Amino acid sequence: MYRQPGDPGVFGVAVFLPVFFVVFIHPVVLSSGSARAEETAIRKPIDVERLSATVRDRGQSDRARINVAGILVKSGDPKALEPVFEVIRTAAENPMLRAAIVRTLDRAVQKARATRFLAELLNDGQQADEVRAAAAASLGALGAVEDRPALMRYCSDPTPTLRLSACTALLELGGTEMERTELFIKILTDDAQPGHARADAAYQLGRRKDPAGLAPLSTVLAEESAEIPEPKNPGEYFASRAAAKADVPMAAARALGQLGDARAAPSLLARTKTAVGELRMELFKALALLKAREALPAARAAIIDDDDQRVRRWAAVLLKELKNPESLPELRRAVEQDRDPGVRLQAVQALEAMQDREAVTLIQEALPKEELKEVRAAMEQALTSLSAAVAEPGAAADGSASKTN
Amino acid sequence: MKTSKQNIHRWACSLLGAGLFVLCSSVAWATESAEVGIRPHNNAQGDDLVAPYGHFAFSGGGAPGPWSTVFTVSNTTSTATTVNVKCYNEFTQRVGPAAGTTFTLTAFNMNFYTPEALGLTTDPLFSGFGWCYFAVTAGDSISVGVGTGIRGIAGNTTIFGSNNSRAIAMDTAQRMVTTDDGSVPFWTKQASWTSYLLSINPTTTARSLTVNIYDDNNVFQGALVTTLSPRDLDMLVISSVGAAAFGTADVKINGRGFVGWVAGFNSASLELFLYGVPLYEFETSALAAGDRP
Numbered sequence: 001m002y003r004q005p006g007d008p009g010v011f012g013v014a015v016f017l018p019v020f021f022v023v024f025i026h027p028v029v030l031s032s033g034s035a036r037a038e039e040t041a042i043r044k045p046i047d048v049e050r051l052s053a054t055v056r057d058r059g060q061s062d063r064a065r066i067n068v069a070g071i072l073v074k075s076g077d078p079k080a081l082e083p084v085f086e087v088i089r090t091a092a093e094n095p096m097l098r099a100a101i102v103r104t105l106d107r108a109v110q111k112a113r114a115t116r117f118l119a120e121l122l123n124d125g126q127q128a129d130e131v132r133a134a135a136a137a138s139l140g141a142l143g144a145v146e147d148r149p150a151l152m153r154y155c156s157d158p159t160p161t162l163r164l165s166a167c168t169a170l171l172e173l174g175g176t177e178m179e180r181t182e183l184f185i186k187i188l189t190d191d192a193q194p195g196h197a198r199a200d201a202a203y204q205l206g207r208r209k210d211p212a213g214l215a216p217l218s219t220v221l222a223e224e225s226a227e228i229p230e231p232k233n234p235g236e237y238f239a240s241r242a243a244a245k246a247d248v249p250m251a252a253a254r255a256l257g258q259l260g261d262a263r264a265a266p267s268l269l270a271r272t273k274t275a276v277g278e279l280r281m282e283l284f285k286a287l288a289l290l291k292a293r294e295a296l297p298a299a300r301a302a303i304i305d306d307d308d309q310r311v312r313r314w315a316a317v318l319l320k321e322l323k324n325p326e327s328l329p330e331l332r333r334a335v336e337q338d339r340d341p342g343v344r345l346q347a348v349q350a351l352e353a354m355q356d357r358e359a360v361t362l363i364q365e366a367l368p369k370e371e372l373k374e375v376r377a378a379m380e381q382a383l384t385s386l387s388a389a390v391a392e393p394g395a396a397a398d399g400s401a402s403k404t405n
Numbered sequence: 406m407k408t409s410k411q412n413i414h415r416w417a418c419s420l421l422g423a424g425l426f427v428l429c430s431s432v433a434w435a436t437e438s439a440e441v442g443i444r445p446h447n448n449a450q451g452d453d454l455v456a457p458y459g460h461f462a463f464s465g466g467g468a469p470g471p472w473s474t475v476f477t478v479s480n481t482t483s484t485a486t487t488v489n490v491k492c493y494n495e496f497t498q499r500v501g502p503a504a505g506t507t508f509t510l511t512a513f514n515m516n517f518y519t520p521e522a523l524g525l526t527t528d529p530l531f532s533g534f535g536w537c538y539f540a541v542t543a544g545d546s547i548s549v550g551v552g553t554g555i556r557g558i559a560g561n562t563t564i565f566g567s568n569n570s571r572a573i574a575m576d577t578a579q580r581m582v583t584t585d586d587g588s589v590p591f592w593t594k595q596a597s598w599t600s601y602l603l604s605i606n607p608t609t610t611a612r613s614l615t616v617n618i619y620d621d622n623n624v625f626q627g628a629l630v631t632t633l634s635p636r637d638l639d640m641l642v643i644s645s646v647g648a649a650a651f652g653t654a655d656v657k658i659n660g661r662g663f664v665g666w667v668a669g670f671n672s673a674s675l676e677l678f679l680y681g682v683p684l685y686e687f688e689t690s691a692l693a694a695g696d697r698p
Contacts, residue, residue, distance in 0.1 A: 061623030067655065097625050100617055106659065137630075141613070141659060200632050203496075234472055234572060234677065235670040237461050238601045241495060241534045242640040254496060285529065313529040342527040374527050 046075050052083035055101075062097050070104040073114065081110055085117050088131070095128035102134035106141035115144045122150060133165035140169025148173055155183070160192040168197075181208060185216045188248075191223070195246030202248065206255030213259055217252045218267040225249040225279040249275075250282045257286030265292035272298055277308060284314035291321045300330050303347070309340035316346035323354050336362055341372040348375065352382035360386050448684075449577035450481055450548045452541040453692035455607045456578035457638065457666055458492070459553060460520040461533040466571035466675045468555040475564055476518040476578070477550035478539065480510035486544030490518065491698045492525055492537040495638040499698070500535060501525045507542070519562040536605050536638045539578060540697045549578035553679060574679035576666060582607065584661040585688035589654035592618075594644035597673035602641040602654070602682070606633035608662040608696055615657040616641060620649030633662065636698065643667070656682060661690050 054060050054068045065087070072080045084105070088098050102121065108114035121127055121135040136154060139147050151173070154166035167183050175183075187193060187201040202220070205213035226247050231237035244250060249271070256264040265287060272283045272295075284302060287295040295318060302315035316334060319327040327350075334347035344366075351359040360383065367379045458474040465472075480486040491505035501524045510516060520526050523537070539549055556562070557569025564570040592600035606612055616629040626647025631639055643654055656663065665682035 061619075062625035063617075063619045063623035063653070063655070066617060066625065070657075094625070096627060100625060100628055103615060103628070103630075103657075196631060200634070203634065231461060231463065233463060233465060233670070233672050233675070234459075235599050235672045237459065237463065237472065237533075238599070238640060238668065238670065239642070241532075242601075242642055244532070245495060245640065310529070317529055342529060342531070345527050346529065372521075372527065374524055 046071060046077065046080070048072070048075065048077045048079050052079070055083045055087055058093075062094075062100075066097070066100045066104065069101045070107070073104050073108040073110075076109050078110075081108070081113055081117070088117075088121065095130055098128070099130040099134040102131055102138055106138040108138075108142065111142055115139065115142055115147065118142070119144070119147050119150065122147070122154065129159050129161050133159075133161040136162060136165035136169045140165075140172030143173060145173055155186065160190070163190065164193050164197055177208075177210070178212075181205070181210045181212050184208070185213065188220060188252075189216050195226075195248055198248045199246050199251035202251035202255040206258035209259055211259075211261060213255065214261050214264060217256050217259065218264060221249050221252040221256065221267055221271055223249050225275065227276060228278055244278055247279070250279050253279065253282035253286045257282075257289035260290065262290055262292065265290050265294055268292070269295050269298060272302075278310070280306070281308060281310040281314055284311055284318060288314050288318035288321055292318070293322060293324075296322055296324055296327065300327050303327075303330050303334055303338075303343070309343060312338065312340065312343045313346055316343055316350060320346060320350035320353055323350075325354065328354065328356055328358075332356070332359055332362055335359070335366055341370075341375050344370070345372075345375045345378050348378045348382050352378075352385050355386065357386055448579055448581040448689070448691075449681075451546050451580035451691065453694070453696060454539040454547065454549050454578035454580045455536055455605055455664060455692065456539070456549055456551045457534075457536045457603050457605065458520055458525075458551075459534050460526065460531075463555060465555050468557045468567075468569050468571045469559040470555050472555045472572065473520060473553070473562075473564070475552045475562065476523075476537070476539075477515055477552065478508075478510065478518055479515035479548045479550070480513055480544070481548055482545035483512045484544045485509055485511050486547060487542045488547055489540045489542050490523055490537050491540075492523060492535055493636050493638065493698075494530055494532040494535040495640070496532070497634050497636045498530050500528045500530045500532075505698075509543075510547070517563060521562060534638070534640075536607075538607060538696075538698055540694075551576050551578055551679070554677065555675070572670070572675045572677040574668070574677040576679045576681055579664050579681050580692050581684055581689040582662055582664045582692060583656075583658060583684040583688055584690050585658065585685060587656040587663065587665065587682045587684040589616075589643065589656065589667055589682055591651065592643040592654060592667060593651035593669060595650045597671045598644070598669055599642065599672070600644040600667060600669045602629075602643050602656075603666045603668060604631075604633060604637075604639045604641065604656075605664050606635065606637045606662040607664065607692060609635045610660065610662060611635055611637075612662040613659045614639070614663060616643065616654050617657070618643060618646045618652065618654045620647065620652040623653070624649070626652065633658075 051068050051072055055065050069084045072084050087093055088101055105114045105118060118135045118139045122132050136151060151166045151170050154162055155170055157163045167187055171180060171183050184201045184204045188198050202217060205217060226243050228240045228243050231240045256268060268283050268286050272280060275283055299315040299318040303312050306312050319331055331347045331350050334343050338344050363379050363383055370376045370379060460473040461471060463472040464470040478488060487509045489505045489507045492500050494500050506523045525531050541547055552564055552575040554564040554573030555571040556564050557567030564573055604614055612633045614631050614633050618626040620626055626649050629641045633639055667680055667682060669678045
């Protein structure tokens with residue numbers, strides 16, 4: 001029990017083990033990871049001179065110069081930014097390349113220096129538009145609040161690219177809710193901007209649920225929509241999805257539905273008269289979300305006549321929301337005859353929601369023919385619910401078909 | 406008493422030693438982790454995975470269609486694993502059952518899941534294009550294959566059970582998002598090819614995405630800059646930028662939240678390719694329970 005000479009004892013072992021681990025085992029176990037990490041210029045002190053030479057060297061590829069600039073801007077070395085600034089200032093360099101290098105400054109570690117440089121660039125009217133636009137974007141990413149006045153000025157610049165970058169940078173900088181809503185409206189209503197930027201602004205306005213978005217969204221809803229043709233191959237399919245995402249009226253319709261303001265219904269309804277395809281679907285979707293009573297006749301017609309199953313689905317959803325017994329004939333017909341299971345599903349749920357006891361027989365007849373499990377489940381659910389209502393007439397919901405017809 | 410004191414002394418020393426050991430090793434590991442990051446290697450197996458899907462009516466090359474995705478979900482462990490799948494359309498809207506679709510796979514078992522099986526296609530919000538989040542809610546990890554193509558047999562939901570299927574490509578779901586950058590090793594618009602970048606932000610924070618596009622000589626062709634909203638899927642036509650016929654691209658994002666795939670389609674031959682965008686290994690972050698919808 002007593003320590004012998006030379007015996008390290010428990011305490012000795014206790015101290016020895018961790019020291020041994022940290023000094024000998026740990027580096028060996030992790031050596032491969034450390035070695036790999038050191039390959040990355042960002043993780044170890046970088047060779048600023050060598051990398052600076054690469055950025056400056058016009059014989060190097062654009063890709064090498066842009067990515068090396070990205071490494072330099074992440075360095076705290078006081079000399080690291082100068083070669084990057086130098087290339088950006090060189091008028092003989094391709095403006096597109098310079099703009100790409102300006103965008104790398106959005107991750108600059110030496111924020112104060114980068115911000116000062118970017119502000120100079122933004123205010124230099126001799127610089128190419130794309131370079132100044134990139135400077136505005138990087139200022140926003142760096143959180144350069146001191147440059148807010150300049151960005152506000154350029155947010156109304158005659159050059160669309162600079163205008164968009166400056167407005168977007170202001171959004172990055174924060175601001176009050178009202179200011180942010182105003183910026184989104186400014187981008188949305190600026191028809192010189194690309195569709196994806198305006199569509200994103202519409203999306204943001206919908207999410208904010210600010211009533212101030214109602215009028216501008218209703219205005220752009222009337223713009224011409226890209227008539228996206230039915231895709232004939234996967235290539236066209238991808239292209240159609242990209243086009244749908246950048247379509248401003250479609251984005252406005254989605255946003256108006258999300259906004260939840262019933263005052264949007266008239267403009268949405270008016271647009272259904274001329275809209276086709278995916279925009280028409282978005283309009284009915286928005287009307288369904290708003291539970292727009294004035295859209296009842298349009299929905300009754302659409303669920304029967306519209307060629308697009310997406311439109312018929314949303315027309316059925318709208319009729320389900322409105323629970324108006326006038327629509328029962330169309331809903332019953334949809335359950336019996338519509339070729340799209342999604343329409344049948346919404347229609348049968350609508351009949352259940354409206355406690356249409358007269359639909360029991362037609363649902364019983366449709367059930368064995370139904371192929372899709374979700375629709376079968378909805379039909380079984382409706383039969384259970386409606387049969388109970390038949391057995392106990394007093395339990396039927398207000399507005400049910402037998403009460404009102 | 407003496408023996409008791411010795412025991413206490415011994416226990417105290419042991420505890421101190423164990424504490425020092427844990428402290429030193431954890432500090433060392435933490436330092437190393439921060440420096441090295443998670444070494445991802447192959448990132449296609451885990452508890453939280455994401456993948457894109459597509460589904461639209463299209464017949465081609467003698468196949469009746471539709472052109473659709475099939476997920477092959479595989480339990481990679483010896484315990485039963487329960488998986489919950491929640492999907493979105495490309496407008497950040499949830500599609501399918503509100504609670505998602507949940508299923509259990511027995512040990513090392515696999516199964517096929519189509520947009521129909523996941524309850525997506527009857528949802529009015531289904532646009533035919535979107536992405537799914539696979540979350541293991543009980544058990545251990547899974548891997549998910551993402552097959553896509555034109556179905557070869559009418560009414561059959563698999564693209565793999567028929568010689569008639571066309572334009573088939575396959576990749577896997579991914580579990581890592583980048584916090585900084587990734588690269589597109591190849592895109593093309595040669596002949597009848599078109600190349601697309603499918604960018605997903607599975608997180609709840611909006612991000613700004615920049616794609617720098619180069620030709621095969623690394624000459625800069627231009628940049629695509631876009632915002633990825635929370636739970637967003639964006640489709641960028643890489644081959645629309647510049648005049649080059651093929652090349653590479655670099656992807657930059659301003660924080661945690663990008664995972665992507667490149668899809669190429671040849672409209673003449675109906676050939677298709679699909680691959681996950683390689684992410685820079687020291688700037689990746691695994692999707693986790695906190696990211697789940």
